[in-house]
Amino acid sequence: xxxxxxxxxxxxxxxxxxxxxxxxxxxxxxxxxxxxxxxxxxxxxxxxxxxxxxxxxxxxxxxxxxxxxxxxxxxxxxxxxxxxxxxxxxxxxxxxxxxxxxxxxxxxxxxxxxxxxxxxxxxxxxxxxxxxxxxxxxxxxxxxxxxxxxxxxxxxxxxxxxxxxxxxxxxxxxxxxxxxxxxxxxxxxxxxxxxxxxxxxxxxxxxxxxxxxxxxxxxxxxxxxxxxxxxxxxxxxxxxxxxxxxxxxxxxxxxxxxxxxxxxxxxxxxxxxxxxxxxxxxxxxxxxxxxxxxxxxxxxxxxxxxxxxxxxxxxxxxxxxxxxxxxxxxxxxxxxxxxxxxxxxxxxxxxxxxxxxxxxxxxxxxxxxxxxxxxxxxxxxxxxxxxxxxxxxxxxxxxxxxxxxxxxxxxxxxxxxxxxxxxxxxxxxxxxxxxxxxxxxxxxxxxxxxxxxxxxxxxxxxxxxxxxxxxxxxxxxxxxxxxxxxxxxxxxxxxxxxxxxxxxxxxxxxxxxxxxxxxxxxxxxxxxxxxxxxxxxxxxxxxxxxxxxxxxxxxxxxxxxxxxxxxxxxxxxxxxxxxxxxxxxxxxxxxxxxxxxxxxxxxxxxxxxxxxxxxxxxxxxxxxxxxxxxxxxxxx
Numbered sequence: 001x002x003x004x005x006x007x008x009x010x011x012x013x014x015x016x017x018x019x020x021x022x023x024x025x026x027x028x029x030x031x032x033x034x035x036x037x038x039x040x041x042x043x044x045x046x047x048x049x050x051x052x053x054x055x056x057x058x059x060x061x062x063x064x065x066x067x068x069x070x071x072x073x074x075x076x077x078x079x080x081x082x083x084x085x086x087x088x089x090x091x092x093x094x095x096x097x098x099x100x101x102x103x104x105x106x107x108x109x110x111x112x113x114x115x116x117x118x119x120x121x122x123x124x125x126x127x128x129x130x131x132x133x134x135x136x137x138x139x140x141x142x143x144x145x146x147x148x149x150x151x152x153x154x155x156x157x158x159x160x161x162x163x164x165x166x167x168x169x170x171x172x173x174x175x176x177x178x179x180x181x182x183x184x185x186x187x188x189x190x191x192x193x194x195x196x197x198x199x200x201x202x203x204x205x206x207x208x209x210x211x212x213x214x215x216x217x218x219x220x221x222x223x224x225x226x227x228x229x230x231x232x233x234x235x236x237x238x239x240x241x242x243x244x245x246x247x248x249x250x251x252x253x254x255x256x257x258x259x260x261x262x263x264x265x266x267x268x269x270x271x272x273x274x275x276x277x278x279x280x281x282x283x284x285x286x287x288x289x290x291x292x293x294x295x296x297x298x299x300x301x302x303x304x305x306x307x308x309x310x311x312x313x314x315x316x317x318x319x320x321x322x323x324x325x326x327x328x329x330x331x332x333x334x335x336x337x338x339x340x341x342x343x344x345x346x347x348x349x350x351x352x353x354x355x356x357x358x359x360x361x362x363x364x365x366x367x368x369x370x371x372x373x374x375x376x377x378x379x380x381x382x383x384x385x386x387x388x389x390x391x392x393x394x395x396x397x398x399x400x401x402x403x404x405x406x407x408x409x410x411x412x413x414x415x416x417x418x419x420x421x422x423x424x425x426x427x428x429x430x431x432x433x434x435x436x437x438x439x440x441x442x443x444x445x446x447x448x449x450x451x452x453x454x455x456x457x458x459x460x461x462x463x464x465x466x467x468x469x470x471x472x473x474x475x476x477x478x479x480x481x482x483x484x485x486x487x488x489x490x491x492x493x494x495x496x497x498x499x500x501x502x503x504x505x506x507x508x509x510x511x512x513x514x515x516x517x518x519x520x521x522x523x524x525x526x527x528x529x530x531x532x533x534x535x536x537x538x539x540x541x542x543x544x545x546x547x548x549x550x551x552x553x554x555x556x557x558x559x560x561x562x563x564x565x566x567x568x569x570x571x572x573x574x575x576x577x578x579x580x581x582x583x584x585x586x587x588x589x590x591x592x593x594x595x596x597x598x599x600x601x602x603x604x605x606x607x608x609x610x611x612x613x614x615x616x617x618x619x620x621x622x623x624x625x626x627x628x629x630x631x632x633x634x635x636x
Contacts, residue, residue: 001053001111002044008106009043009075010036016098017091038082043075068108076100126150127186129214131205132193133157133165133172140193140219141168153185175205178212188511192218206509215511249491249554251474257285258481259344259386264289266342268327268375269349271299273434274390276306277473278346283307285477289319291340293333293349295326328366330374337382345379346476347372348390350406355532357402361584361606365575368405373412373572380416380424388480389413389428391488393465396430397597404591404598410488411594412572414562417486427483430490432465434472445503449510453524455503458531463496475555482550482557492554500526563594584609 013036047053052067080096128144130137133155144150145168155172157163162172173181181187190209194202202218209216260282267282269275270292276299283290290307294300304322311318321340325332327349336342350368351357357364372389379387391410394403413426420426433440448455467475471491479489507514507524515522531537547558563571571594578587584604592598604610 001114002047004110005044005047005107006040008110009039009103012103012106013039013079013095013099015102016095019098020092020095035079035082039075039079042078042082043071046074047071064111065108068111069104072100072103072107075103126189127153128189128191129154129156129178129181129185129187130170130191130193131156131175131209133159133162133167134193136195136219137193138167140191141170150189150191153187154181156181156190175208178209178214182213188213188215190214190216192216195219206505210505210508213511213513216509249471249474251478252552255478255481255551256281256474260285260287260477262286262288263343263385264291264341266291266293266337266340266345268293268333268345268347268371269390270294270322271296271303272348273469274431274472274476275346275348276303277469278348278476279303279307280310281470281473281477282346283310283314283318283320286314287318289321289340291321291323291336291342293323293325293327293336295324295349297324300324326371327375328371330378333375334378334381337378337384342379342382342384344386344388344480345375345384346388346390346480347375348476349375350390350409352392352402354394354400354402357405358400358605359607361401361587361604361609362579362582364401364405365587366579368402369408369412369572369575370579372409376413376416376424376426380420384424386480386483387413387424387426388476388483389426390476391428391430393430393432393490397599398595399599399601401588401591401600404595404600407595407598408571408575408591410560411562411568414486414560415565415568418562419565420485425480425483425485427479427485428488429476429479430488431472431475432467432491434467434469441499441502442506445506449507449512449524453507453515454527455507455524456527456529457500457503458529459537460500460528462499462531462537464499466497467491478552478555482552482555486559486562488558488560489550490556490558492556500528568594582609 128150141152165172265287271294307320392406395407398404410428417426475491512523515525550557574590584606
């Protein structure tokens with residue numbers, strides 16, 4: 001740049017003289033040759049001083065342009081002084097004006113020309129179309145041009161007023177031009193620069209693009225940008241939430257705070273998908289104390305570290321207590337509740353994966369039923385105000401052990417509500433499938449697509465309700481505020497989603513085509529593997545029709561049938577004996593009697609029982625001490 005200026009400045013003066021006198025032969029005039037040299041010697045040090053040579057050429061902007069103007073203006077002023085006091089025959093004023101204009105153009109063109117050359121040379125990434133020619137799209141384009149990781153080639157916008165205009169020198173086209181632009185410009189990616197668009201609107205745009213062969217990526221939503229959790233230029237794959245076709249259900253702020261603000265809260269299973277999100281949202285609601293109970297040391301470490309960082313940003317005004325322990329250890333849980341004066345319990349500790357619980361039946365009973373019972377009884381003894389159970393839609397007309405154990409856990413709370421006479425409010429929350437939670441289909445599909453397929457779906461007709469992790473956590477917190485005792489809460493989640501359609505859209509939005517009978521040359525196959533043991537084609541959310549509204553327009557309350565506490569206690573006693581004796585057949589009989597809607601699809605699938613059931617069952621038949629440990633006791 002310094003060498004270019006050393007050439008450009010005298011050339012600018014020579015051009016100015018030539019324009020004035022109408023001849024190129026100006027060097028013979030008295031003092032002109034000396035003046036050309038003096039212009040360079042006086043101007044270059046000024047350019048150095050004002051930082052013109054410290055600017056990184058690829059990132060030159062408007063500030064660099066103003067610095068160039070200031071530097072040339074100083075150079076013109078120096079030239080005017082020399083012209084007035086040194087040269088015998090002063091140059092006309094028009095020469096100085098021409099010099100200022102021409103020198104500004106020369107110095108600016110060398111720099112901004114170099115900037116564009118470097119940008120073109122370094123822009124070797126994928127050629128992309130930016131959907132959205134507004135402020136967000138322009139800012140994204142500027143960032144991409146500077147970084148060179150992507151090469152923007154055009155804008156797409158729905159507004160007809162923008163068609164035919166240009167942004168950062170790139171033309172703006174209508175969405176109808178997508179296929180033509182893909183063919184003509186070689187664009188392979190569409191970036192959605194629509195941070196403030198609703199999920200429904202984003203879904204409409206995504207569906208319009210799907211099937212055209214583009215990989216679709218997006219910038220974060222405006223709420224993430226405003227909260228400081230993301231930056232506009234953080235390009236990411238399409239959020240699967242955008243595929244649901246509905247906007248998130250907003251929470252009721254008053255309901256969120258009623259059971260949390262200023263209280264001592266216990267979350268069991270605090271390191272799981274739902275438990276950890278519960279903790280994140282609870283700490284934002286200013287409890288007095290947040291107690292985390294988690295059996296996994298690694299999960300507890302990670303959520304505690306995250307919460308302490310968040311608590312630090314909030315001024316460290318909340319006491320965070322991280323405890324290792326299993327919720328089925330009643331004495332441990334009772335000591336925790338007493339020591340930390342717990343007022344609200346969110347019980348998220350459970351086994352939830354259908355095939356795993358089916359193959360580990362007794363552990364499923366132990367963790368899902370007895371951990372719930374022991375934690376709830378400890379809550380009664382410690383006079384906890386509110387107890388909320390995180391349940392599942394698989395508890396409705398269950399066909400698997402996991403769903404049946406969660407239904408029995410619900411019935412335990414319903415029975416305890418009858419027995420407790422209002423000392424502790426017990427309520428339950430049922431979810432559909434939670435997007436991005438551990439074991440959900442979305443991370444699995446994403447991994448399979450990344451590996452080139454196939455994407456595995458159990459059955460072409462499997463449908464599910466879906467909700468986001470934040471929605472699930474908000475539902476749990478709000479339910480605790482609305483619970484009367486023994487009631488079940490569910491979220492109105494709109495329409496169901498066909499899993500095969502979800503897999504197809506995820507493949508297409510990754511820029512691939514689906515390989516099937518109609519398209520044998522496609523990229524990725526969807527392979528149907530058959531329903532897993534005890535899996536249903538569809539899930540329900542409610543038993544019966546005793547359903548009413550609540551203070552939240554999208555949350556429903558149901559009062560469902562249950563067993564009297566004495567019968568429920570007998571069921572627990574029998575299950576305790578079956579668990580200690582590892583008698584899976586008898587345990588299933590007890591579950592069938594307790595939950596008449598339970599319709600197991602097959603025989604007992606427990607791996608140990610199938611391989612060595614008789615010997616293991618007889619080995620602990622006389623272990624009465626363990627039976628007594630699990631057997632329900634009267635309330636102290």
